[in-house]
Amino acid sequence: MTAAAVLRVATQLVDGIQEGLARRGFDDVRPVHGFAFARISGTQATTADLAAHLGITKQAAAQLVDHLLQRGYLTREADPRDGRAKLLVLTERGRACTTAAEQAANDVVQRWKQQLSPQRFAEMRDGLNQIAVPGRLRPAW
Amino acid sequence: MTAAAVLRVATQLVDGIQEGLARRGFDDVRPVHGFAFARISGTQATTADLAAHLGITKQAAAQLVDHLLQRGYLTREADPRDGRAKLLVLTERGRACTTAAEQAANDVVQRWKQQLSPQRFAEMRDGLNQIAVPGRLRPAW
DNA sequence: ACTATATAGTCAGTCTTCTTGTCCATCGTG
């Protein structure tokens, strides 16, 4: 069944990223943090932006941010254009973790590439890219 | 990036299944319950089997089973071959829910099939099936 | 047959994560 295959592949990827991060010394982050990093390292983001991006309440996002603040993955700076807002900024460690996650994800993808032929891998990748919608990445099932 | 596409596609699928289930009247189940149903409707299963399958403790699995018992999705019967064990059995409603989930999943897959050409869809599906490992389906990220 | 160990299930307590509800300070628009 196609649906089950998608879920198994996604499971494999998420597990692979977690494992790769742990092996690289980042054992205090969960998958949802990776999604948060992706948002923060892109356009400037606030806690409320993060909440919208992850599909959780801003209070939950604030807890998540606290967690990452305490562990030194990010800092907060006053937004020069909005006195209420505080911009989330990745620290060196935060950037290192983001990089590590990308590498771990790439490791898994490379394994797939070797299991399939380069030809078939490209076909699969193109198909996935075509049906992937740019919406939120569900942090939890 | 391939990895992100996989996660987005999986998110789309899980959300689609949840939505399809709710539309069919099953609004008191979560994705993890679908994984539980899949296990129960296959080989005979006990709570402990379920725990192993889902990668959670047997206490957590017992809570999940309680939830489904209370809502009439399954019943428990004494295992004739093991006085300690109780076999989980899907009720009519449980089977209906399983069917509904399969249909909802299929709806999403059909949308993909229409977005891609039948040719490209088949390529993607085959690639996914080839790299999907038969291990557990991670119920939570 | 007896003992030791493993396993199915339950009870109790705790932790983490996310929720709702409420509030204040600040922003932006009429």
Place this chain on the structure above:
DNA sequence: CACGATGGACAAGAAGACTGACTATATAGT
């Protein structure tokens, strides 16, 4: 400048998972 909207914080609580401890039954080794 008043007013609704928004970013963020505080508090309380629900859900779901965890650890630890216990009973009853099964199974393997002697």
